[in-house]
Amino acid sequence: MSAPSVDRRIDNIEFAVEDIARARDFYGKAFGWTFTDYGPSYCEFTDGRLTGGFAKGGPVSPGGPLVILYADDLEGTQRRLEEMGAPIVKPIFSFPGGRRFHFTDPEGYELAVWSAG
Template sequence: MGTRGNDRQIDNIEFNVSNIQRSKAFYGTVFGWTFTDYGPTYCEFTDGRLTGGFTSGEEVRAGGPLVILYADDLAATQQRVEAAGATISKAVFAFPGGRRFQFFDLDGYELAVWSAQ
């Protein structure tokens, strides 16, 4: 995922997929994406400009991929998100490389915010 200096910018897009190998074959063949595996349920992809991920750790959901933003200060960002009227859909949790939370915006789109800290 991204690095410091990208505060409040889109940093990552995550696709929930039913079969990571199938998704890698499709996007690798069609678009030339490259991949880095991080265990059996997560694979990072890059198209040479944008980084994202395939995860099979959650159900495939309608509505498109999960857009992930970066924040230097995760707690302050969560406070701003809630103060602006969004609903937290997944409380802060740790993962290899950082922590993140997810929320529904005012129109029901689910997004996530992560921080390396």
Template sequence: MMSNNNDQRIDYVEFNVKDIQRSRDFYGKAFGWTFTDYGPQYCEFNDGRLSGGFAAGPARSGGGPFVILYADDLPATVKRVEEAGGTIVRPIYGFPGGRRFHFADPDGYELAVYTEDGSKE
């Protein structure tokens, strides 16, 4: 059996969302993601490095993996998240090796954005 560089790595992240267009608008505006529609019930996103999808259905509440994004400039990213309709649930704080903040998207999913020490604050 041949192995490739993606063996044993996260390949895709999927979110159940109430409104696919609202999720496209939010993540496109806040993070510049691109999208491919696969009918009215599914939309794939790509952030330039990782792909995932928005599946129409009831949003999950709590639990599951915690998705963390990266940004060079946290304050500018906070502003973009808020302007796109997200809610900051934990303002920027330091941790060993960097700084981050947490936000809730329009469906209530909590995600974080981090930067390494030495990046723009």
């Protein structure tokens, strides 16, 4: 049996935090999450099923964590969103492990789309 596709599915949740060590301590003790550090400004967590991250430096926004979707074709997905009128608030950029961009939906929520390629 083949694994289900991850294309165009929620793949990651990212929390903007002021203090990564404090976030690690809290979620580790409260929920037993495990962590992988990627430098001083980013830490990945896993709860055993879903991965996510703590990103330092971004403002903590009342809208909650950043929902991140995966797309096999990052440029094609960005083009499709632009054609639908979705504002691109952060154009495609590289990060350790891939590339991503951010957009806002019609309600004003900011989401991101990433690709490993």
